[in-house]
Amino acid sequence: MKRLTISSLLAVSLLVGCSSSDDVIPDIPPSELYAQxxxxxQAGNWxxxxxxxxxxxxxYPFGAYSEQVQLDLIYVYYKNDDLALGLATIExxxxxxxxxxxxxxxxxxRGLTHMAQDRSFMHDLFRVDRSDRDPEPARSAFKDFKRLLERYPNSLYAEDAQTRMYALKNRLADYELATADFYLRREAWISAINRCQELQRTYPDTEAARKSLTIMLSAYKELKLxxxxxxxxxxxxxxxx
Structure with missing residues (x-):
């Protein structure tokens, strides 16, 4: 029996994903379709x-359900991990x-979706440290939650946004620490020091900021300062x- 490779499975999934929903959904009144x-x-069948x-x-792009349909799509795209589609719908x-x-x-x-982009199923599965991965989605999520708190301080989602900002701040600080450590191992002493100083200014109340002092000390010792x-x-x- 021929084994399916990962690339084959991806190709099949892309072909399935490219099929139009209009091809399988019957032409019924919008109220009935929305009820379905x-x-x-509600059943979690995303x-x-x-x-x-x-x-x-x-x-029915301008129908009675138009706005609510888009709001529902934002939610189900997020739940189904269709993050790019979710962000496009949000925009x-x-x-x-x-x-x-x-x-x-x-x-x-928008913040949750950006935050989810920083997550990787394979990394979670194998417990891979992601501190050195590109944190751009995490930065975007942090900005989204910060904007939420600034614009809607009394929002029902403000408290959770604040909690998530704390986690994101530590994620971003860990990335800066990993970068500083990379420079240290490459014997780029000045770059390591500069990165540590930037980390300490931007995220002073994080564990990464405290750890960066050790990296900075090593670099100073190499420079005999x-x-x-x-x-x-x-x-x-x-x-x-």
Whole structure:
């Protein structure tokens, strides 16, 4: 029996994903189609919900359900890990409905979606340390949650956004620490010191900031900068790990 390779499986999944929902969803009244989508959504059947919501969105783009369909799509795309589609729908909805009553929720979902982009199933599965991975999605998520707190401080999602910002701050600080360590191992002493100093300024209350002092001390010792060595040793004594 011929074994399917990962690339083969991906090709099959892409072909399936490219099929139009209009080809499989019957032509029924929008109210009935929306009711079916809600049943699927409540059951956690994201694929079925997406098919029906996409059919509604394409067939009745300016119908009575238009705004709610887009909001539902934002949610089910996130739950189904269709993150690029989720972000595209968020951008479209925000552009068309800048003052919508659920604008805070949409911004919150934008943060969640960006945050999810920083996650990798394979990394989670094999417990791979992701501190040295590109943190751009994490930076975007941090900005989204910060904007939410600034614009909607009394939002129902403000408290959770604040909690997520704390986690993201540590994620970003860990990346800076990994970068500083990379420079140290490459004997780029000045670059390592500069990265540590930037980390300490930007994320001073993180574990990574404390750990960066050790990297900075090593770089100073290589450069034989006695005054800097002494100052850093004093900082380490004041900030034990």
């Amino acid at each position: 989508a809600q049943v699927s959504l 694929t079925s919900a997406i098919e029906r919501l996409e059919a509604l969105d394409s067939r 479209r909805f925000t552009r068309l409905n800048p003052t919508h009553p659920k604008a805070d929720w949409v911004l919150y979902m 006695e005054d800097a060595i002494k100052r850093t040793e004093e900082l380490i004594a004041l900030n034990p790990q």
